[in-house]
Amino acid sequence: MLVLATHAMGTRFEIVLHGEDEGRLRAVGEEAIREIEEWHRRLSRFEPGSDASRLSRDADALVDAEMRELLELCERVRVGSAGAFDVGYLPLKLMDFGAVGKGWALDRAAGILREHGVRCALLHGGTSSVVAIGAPPGAEGWRVAIRSDGGVREVVLRDRAMGVSAPMGARGSDGIAGPHRLPVQGDGRTGGTGRDGTGRIGTGRYGMSHIVDPRTGIAVGAVDTAAVIAGLDIAHAAALCDAWSTAMVVLGKRAAGMGDEFESHIQTHSGGWTSHCPTTMDAA
Amino acid sequence: MSDYTSTRRDFVIQTAGALTAMAIVPALARGGTWRGGGAGEPLMVGLVGAGRQGRQILAELAKMEGVKVVGVCDVDASRREGAAKRVPGVQTFESFGAMIDKVKEMSAVIIATPTHLHREIALGCIAAGKHVYCESPLAHTVEDCRAIAAAAAGKKTAFAVGFEGRSNPVYKLARTFFKSDAVRDFVEAEAQCFKKESWRFPAPAGSDAAREKAENWRLDSEISLGLAGEWGAQQFDVVHWYTGKWPRSVFGAGSVRSGDEGRSVADTAMCSFGFEDGSRFAWNGSTANSYGGKFEVLRGTNAAVKLAWSHGWMFKEADAPTQGWEVYANRQQFFNDEGITLIADATKLAAQGALKDGVGLPNKPLFYALEDFVKSIGEEKPPACDATAGARSSIVAILANKAVVKGEMVMIDAGMLKM
Numbered sequence: 232m233l234v235l236a237t238h239a240m241g242t243r244f245e246i247v248l249h250g251e252d253e254g255r256l257r258a259v260g261e262e263a264i265r266e267i268e269e270w271h272r273r274l275s276r277f278e279p280g281s282d283a284s285r286l287s288r289d290a291d292a293l294v295d296a297e298m299r300e301l302l303e304l305c306e307r308v309r310v311g312s313a314g315a316f317d318v319g320y321l322p323l324k325l326m327d328f329g330a331v332g333k334g335w336a337l338d339r340a341a342g343i344l345r346e347h348g349v350r351c352a353l354l355h356g357g358t359s360s361v362v363a364i365g366a367p368p369g370a371e372g373w374r375v376a377i378r379s380d381g382g383v384r385e386v387v388l389r390d391r392a393m394g395v396s397a398p399m400g401a402r403g404s405d406g407i408a409g410p411h412r413l414p415v416q417g418d419g420r421t422g423g424t425g426r427d428g429t430g431r432i433g434t435g436r437y438g439m440s441h442i443v444d445p446r447t448g449i450a451v452g453a454v455d456t457a458a459v460i461a462g463l464d465i466a467h468a469a470a471l472c473d474a475w476s477t478a479m480v481v482l483g484k485r486a487a488g489m490g491d492e493f494e495s496h497i498q499t500h501s502g503g504w505t506s507h508c509p510t511t512m513d514a515a
Numbered sequence: 516m517s518d519y520t521s522t523r524r525d526f527v528i529q530t531a532g533a534l535t536a537m538a539i540v541p542a543l544a545r546g547g548t549w550r551g552g553g554a555g556e557p558l559m560v561g562l563v564g565a566g567r568q569g570r571q572i573l574a575e576l577a578k579m580e581g582v583k584v585v586g587v588c589d590v591d592a593s594r595r596e597g598a599a600k601r602v603p604g605v606q607t608f609e610s611f612g613a614m615i616d617k618v619k620e621m622s623a624v625i626i627a628t629p630t631h632l633h634r635e636i637a638l639g640c641i642a643a644g645k646h647v648y649c650e651s652p653l654a655h656t657v658e659d660c661r662a663i664a665a666a667a668a669g670k671k672t673a674f675a676v677g678f679e680g681r682s683n684p685v686y687k688l689a690r691t692f693f694k695s696d697a698v699r700d701f702v703e704a705e706a707q708c709f710k711k712e713s714w715r716f717p718a719p720a721g722s723d724a725a726r727e728k729a730e731n732w733r734l735d736s737e738i739s740l741g742l743a744g745e746w747g748a749q750q751f752d753v754v755h756w757y758t759g760k761w762p763r764s765v766f767g768a769g770s771v772r773s774g775d776e777g778r779s780v781a782d783t784a785m786c787s788f789g790f791e792d793g794s795r796f797a798w799n800g801s802t803a804n805s806y807g808g809k810f811e812v813l814r815g816t817n818a819a820v821k822l823a824w825s826h827g828w829m830f831k832e833a834d835a836p837t838q839g840w841e842v843y844a845n846r847q848q849f850f851n852d853e854g855i856t857l858i859a860d861a862t863k864l865a866a867q868g869a870l871k872d873g874v875g876l877p878n879k880p881l882f883y884a885l886e887d888f889v890k891s892i893g894e895e896k897p898p899a900c901d902a903t904a905g906a907r908s909s910i911v912a913i914l915a916n917k918a919v920v921k922g923e924m925v926m927i928d929a930g931m932l933k934m
Contacts, residue, residue, distance in 0.1 A: 255727075258715035265567070272879075280878040285578070295577035296601050346593060348720030 235260040239271035240333055242357030246340065249351035249367060259347040263340035263354070270336035273298070274328040287325040301328070301335055304467055305474065311488020312478035317445035330442075333360040334394055334473030341392075341463070353388075359395045362469050363388035379456035379498045386460065386496075393460045394472030396480045398442045398452040444481050453483045453499065460494040558889055559620045561586035561645075563611050563636050564627035565594040567716070568650060572627055573601050575882040582889060586618040593719050611636050615643050622646060623673075623892060625885075630745070631738040634659040637674075641666045646673040648888040652748040652909035653902070655740055657931065660906040660913070664934045667902035675888040675898035676905025679880040680753040682887035684859030685827040689820050692829055692857070693757050697838060698815030701758055704796040706750040706811040708742070713775070714782065714802045736779045741916045742800040743767060743784050746809075748912035751788075752900070753811050753822065754796050755908055762788035762796070762911060764926050767918030773803040784919045788911075798915075821854065825875040828854030903934045 233248045233256050244267050250256045275281045285292035294302070305318045305328075318328050328335070333356035341362040344352050351365040353373050363373040372389030379397070386393070444451050457479035459472040475493055478486045485495050491509035498504050558581060562569055565587050576582050587598040588608040595607040608614040614621070623646035626636050633654045640647045647667070653676050654660045667674035680686045692698055718730040733739050740748070755761060765788045769781025783801040790796070810823040817835035821828045830852050831841075845856040859876065876883075884899070891898040900908075910932060918925040 254713070254715060255717060257713045258717040258731075261712050261715070262567075262717055278875075280876070280882070293578055293580065295574055296603055346720065347717045 233257060233260065235264050237264045237268055239267050240274070240329075240336065240356065242333070244333075244336070244340075244356045245354070246344075247353040248344075248349060249365075250349065255347075256349070259344055259349055262347070263343045266339045266343055267336045267356075270332065270339060274332040274335070276325055276327060276329075283326045283328055300467070301331070301470070304335075304470055305331060308471065308474040308478060308488075312475070312482065312486040313488075314446045315444065315481035315486065316474050316478040319445075330396075330477040331470050331474045333357060334392065334469035334471070335467065337362045337392070337469040338467050341469070359397075360469055360473050361388065361393040361395075362463070363391055363393075364463070365389065377456065377458045377496065380500070384458075384496055384498075384504055386458075388460070390463045391460055392463060392469035392472050393458060394469065394474070394476040395456065395458045396442065396473075396476035397456045398450070398454065398480055442477060442480050451481050451483075454480045455498045455500050456496075457498075458496040459489075460496075461492055465492055555581075557581045557583040558892065559583055559585045559618075559622050561588065561614055561618060561621045561624045562598070562627065563588045563614070563624060564629075565589040565591075565598040566627065569594070569627040570597070570601070571879075571881055572625055572885065573598060575879065575885050577601075578878070578882065579886065579889065585621050586614045588614045591719060611639065615639065615645070623648070623888075625888075626650060629732045629738075630740060631655040631732065634663060637663045638666050641670060641672070641674065644672060646888075646892050648675045648677060648885065648898075649905070650677045651679075651752070651900075651905065652740060652744055652912050653905045654909060655738055655744070655913065657910050657913055660909045661934065664902045664906035668934070673888065673891045673898055674902040675884075675891065676900045676902060676909070677881075677884050678749060678752040678756075678900040678905060678908055679824075679884040680749060680822075681756055681899035681904075682883040683824065683876070683880045684883060685825070685857060685876050686753065686822055688859050689822055689827045689829070689857045690757055692818075693813060693815070693820055696836070697818055697829065697831075698813070698820060699817040699835075700815055701760075701794060702814040702816060703794055704754045704758070704811065704813045706747075706754070706796070706798045707807055708746040708750060708798075708800040708809040709805055709807050710802060710809070711805040712802050713773075714780075734778060734780050736920070739780050739916075740913060741769065741780050741784060741919055742782070742802065743769075743786050743798070743919050744912045744916040746800050747784075747786065747798050747915060748908060750798060750809075750811050751796075751911050751915065752904075752908035754788075754813065755911070756904075757813055758790075758794075760790045760792070760794070761907065761929070761932050762927050763791050763929070764789040764924055765911070765915045765918045766924045767915055767920075768922045769919040772801070781919060786915045786918060788915075820857075824880050827857035829857055830854050906934055907932045 233253060234245060236243060236245045246260050246263055248256045248260050272278055273282045276283050278284060282294055282298050308316045316330065318326055318331065337354050337356055337360055341354055341364060344364060349364060351367060354362045361375060366372045366389045372387040374385060374387050377384045377386065377395055442451050443449065457476045459476040461468040461472050465471065475486060475489055479495060479497055485497065485507055495507045496504050560576065560582060562572060562584060573584060576584055584602045584605055586606050586608060587595060588611050589595050590609060599605055599607055606618060624640045626633055626647065626649040628636060630652055633649055637647060637649050653663055714733055716730050718727045728735065733745060765786055767784065767786045769784035771778050771781060772783045775782065782803050786798045788796040810821060812819055812821045818829050818831045821830065828847065841855060847854050847856055887899045911927065914925050914927055
């Protein structure tokens with residue numbers, strides 16, 4: 232097993248790889264890490280030359296085909312969530328890809344791994360965005376725990392992506408299965424700080440929430456944790472899971488525009504999970 | 516379909532789409548970076564080599580108005596497909612010659628292949644009357660560097676070498692201070708480039724051993740210029756450009772520190788350059804550790820300038836005279852030292868109220884190097900680093916790697932640097 236890591240998007244990304252040729256695995260993994268770092272630069276609100284900053288300054292800024300795809304994806308979720316997800320909302324009218332960027336970067340990184348023949352890997356960004364390729368040797372999939380105040384929900388991921396959102400910013404997922412344990416920092420909560428790890432904005436009843444309803448500007452927090460899971464056969468699966476999970480936190484329920492290809496789990500502060508698993512049931 | 520009211524988001528997407536289309540329709544190309552061609556015609560560019568650096572180049576070109584990538588060439592099919600995704604409508608080719616033959620409207624070529632393949636492509640482009648931007652180092656042998664420089668000499672077409680410091684706005688600003696009394700007499704220079712990585716690059720899935728070896732040309736001691744040649748060259752060029760000096764000797768040493776058995780190219784190396792006047796320049800590089808990253812320090816009797824590609828600072832001596840502009844300058848603390856932040860376009864930023872601590876370069880250094888190349892064509896001016904200057908710095912890098920490989924002193928004959 233080989234583990235590579237980098238700091239990007241205000242959190243720690245890790246890639247766990249299984250395979251025989253360690254030299255080649257490392258080379259492929261480093262290529263994936265570079266891709267994550269590249270998207271960190273492109274989506275950063277703090278780097279003046281990033282695509283996000285250029286689009287914030289000038290809606291006429293030229294973008295390449297990949298960035299257009301991301302904008303189109305964000306628009307699809309914005310429309311499908313009736314505006315509950317919107318990368319364009321912020322008091323200063325800046326573009327903020329924090330609710331989709333980690334998943335987008337993981338999709339690109341996972342694409343590189345798969346293109347180069349990697350058949351078994353787990354990638355995560357701050358433990359709240361996850362991509363599972365294949366399964367560890369001898370296992371049916373990567374066992375991952377979704378943490379919340381109301382307890383832990385376990386899911387088994389194989390060729391699937393997952394996005395977890397929590398308004399208090401201290402949720403994420405945690406690998407749990409012995410030798411296949413996801414090597415997150417600390418107890419799984421310190422490795423990532425939820426959606427974007429960049430602090431808290433917004434005021435209101437849920438003043439400590441870092442997720443804001445873009446339609447009202449008010450911080451939301453009725454939901455403790457929302458998780459969305461989708462198969463890797465869906466283009467940009469991790470980015471979509473990230474975006475939809477944020478929309479679910481804002482809406483307090485599954486978004487009407489989510490297709491059946493997305494499995495969802497949501498927990499309110501009153502406890503208990505509400506799951507929607509239209510195709511397969513991987514919850515353990 | 517939701518009836519949710521459209522916001523600025525729609526506008527951004529629609530505009531982005533419109534602008535992509537605009538890049539495809541020459542008549543609609545707006546003025547901007549590219550000023551040549553007449554009637555708003557874009558500069559038609561071809562790319563040779565769509566690996567990691569090639570992808571970076573495509574990303575930077577996408578930000579430039581009036582530049583259209585019309586052809587991409589790479590021996591690898593998956594890379595050609597990747598480029599086609601990034602640049603919708605682009606024609607892709609397996610061979611460089613086919614791209615030159617078939618894309619007649621292409622007037623400029625960017626070369627981003629492995630270093631040892633530069634010569635044939637560069638000479639082919641020059642012969643075909645194309646403007647050329649060649650990634651640095653220019654070539655992997657002294658003979659190749661000289662051949663390219665000789666072929667480019669006297670041509671009406673531009674030939675730029677990607678030594679990015681020369682077009683970097685922060686570096687250009689810092690150089691004005693370096694050349695003034697603010698820094699005064701050159702004392703010595705030091706630089707480092709540290710980034711932890713294996714320096715291996717994966718060949719496409721299913722590749723045979725030969726393809727894997729070709730992909731990892733950096734680790735092939737027969738053709739690789741090592742860390743000194745591939746990473747250090749950019750930094751050596753900065754020192755040459757700032758000081759106007761070319762070294763007379765270089766001592767080098769290197770070893771494998773990462774425990775990578777079977778690796779013959781050093782993962783950790785050092786060079787010490789000696790100049791005719793007795794001044795020196797020390798360089799260290801490693802792929803076994805990341806601490807400190809990449810920077811250059813040039814010391815003078817009044818101040819030291821530290822350059823880190825996106826940022827620059829000046830550290831003044833206590834006895835150096837104070838200059839008027841310093842009163843308004845931004846400062847950053849580095850342990851016991853206070854650096855004056857060197858910010859390109861500081862006056863403009865101050866007027867916009869955007870001048871703040873730690874402000875860095877808005878774009879990657881690569882963007883400015885490519886922009887300079889495009890401008891040099893449009894304005895018919897020499898590029899920031901032409902073939903002659905690029906060949907000289909590349910030859911120094913080649914000899915530095917030779918010193919590292921041999922672990923000994925290599926003399927640099929002044930005649931070798933005359934083009």
